[in-house]
Amino acid sequence: MLTIGIVGTGGIARAHIDAYQRFGTECEIVALCDPAPGRAEALRAELGLEGARVYTDAAEMLATEQRLDLVSVATPPSTHAALSITALEAGVDVLVEKPMAPSLEECDAMIAAARDNGRLLSVVAQNRFRDDIATLKEVLDSGLAGPVTHAQVSSAWWRGTEYYDLWWRGTWESEGGGCTLNHAIHHLDMTLWMLGSPKAVTSVLTNAAHENAEVEDLSVSVLQYDRALAEVTASVVSHGEEQAIVVQGRHARVSQPWKVVAETANPAGFPNREGDAERVAAIEAVAAAHRPLTHTGHAGQIGDMLDAVRERRRPAVDGEDGRRAIELVTAIYEAGVERRTVDLPLSPDDPYYRTGTLVERAPHFFSKTASVGELPGAITVGAKA
Structure with missing residues (x-):
């Protein structure tokens, strides 16, 4: 049974959690992490993840959950590189949401961390x-x-x-x-x-x-x-x-x-x-x-990643694909x-x-005029083509 940690519990995390739950005989979500106080707890209660422990700091989660096999990074793009590298250096395989990172410099640092620590790195490309x-x-x-x-x-x-x-x-x-x-x-x-x-x-x-x-x-x-x-x-x-x-x-x-x-x-x-x-x-x-x-979307990619973690093989979409x-x-x-x-x-x-x-x-076309912590409603993760 592979153990899974989720870093980031916003809208896209639900797609990851739903996908992992489709493989309930193969993996278990044991940790949820989000820096916003109470957010991870709320998602744990909503989705019935009673067995998952809750954290507000990813480094603390990785240090405490020493049996983690795989971490999903489902946070804003500017945080992907640092969080992924922290997990890879802790000896944990990583599935990071798209986009891999905002810069090629960060992508290469992520790929190097996976290579140097003998870990797997996959980037979400569910389409x-x-x-x-x-x-x-x-x-x-x-x-x-x-x-x-x-x-x-x-x-x-x-x-x-x-x-x-x-x-x-x-x-x-x-x-x-x-x-x-x-x-x-x-x-x-x-x-x-x-x-x-x-x-x-x-x-x-x-x-x-x-x-x-x-x-x-x-x-x-x-x-x-x-x-x-x-x-x-x-x-x-x-x-x-x-x-x-x-x-x-x-x-x-x-x-x-x-x-x-x-x-x-x-x-x-x-x-x-x-x-x-x-x-x-x-x-x-x-x-x-x-x-x-057999499985499509996030579930298809997560199913492949679970197999890759067990078999220690390259995932269908790896860090080089994300970098390209x-x-x-x-x-x-x-x-x-x-x-x-x-x-x-x-x-x-x-x-x-x-x-x-x-x-x-880059041109700053307009100034950002609002900044709210959360938006209501569902997100869209795919369309017809």
């Missing part, structure tokens, strides 16, 4: 554990669509201004960024997973509708590959939250929400009306052959702030590699 996304990945890996020529990725969310009233949201220092880092990180990770890393990035940032936040609420980026381009829109101003990943291959278009189109040309180069029905059927067959995942997503976000921010194309990979001597550069250089 990889979705049947629709796994199906799209399998179809692209089949090669039936041909080499990718163009992709359109829409990370479309909507948030009211109250969203940025929460104390840690809405500033470059505490949140690390706006929707590009904290919402589109999901779609950027999926893009990297399916298409690989781009060679260069250009981007534009703005705050279109949240006058109570320093950070961007909308960015539009172009990722440059060898012969392909990918457009990525990151938004919290999109009514309806119509998210999509559309991938154009040389031979066919595939997308989530699911759609397949394969054109063929007439003698003049225009599309034939009937298209390539045989290729469409072959792609649909690959999609139909997808074996549904942060590198892409960092390049988007650098391109948008400096108004130029940014080549990848980023080197340690790039100013944006370092912690604090965004705080110094």
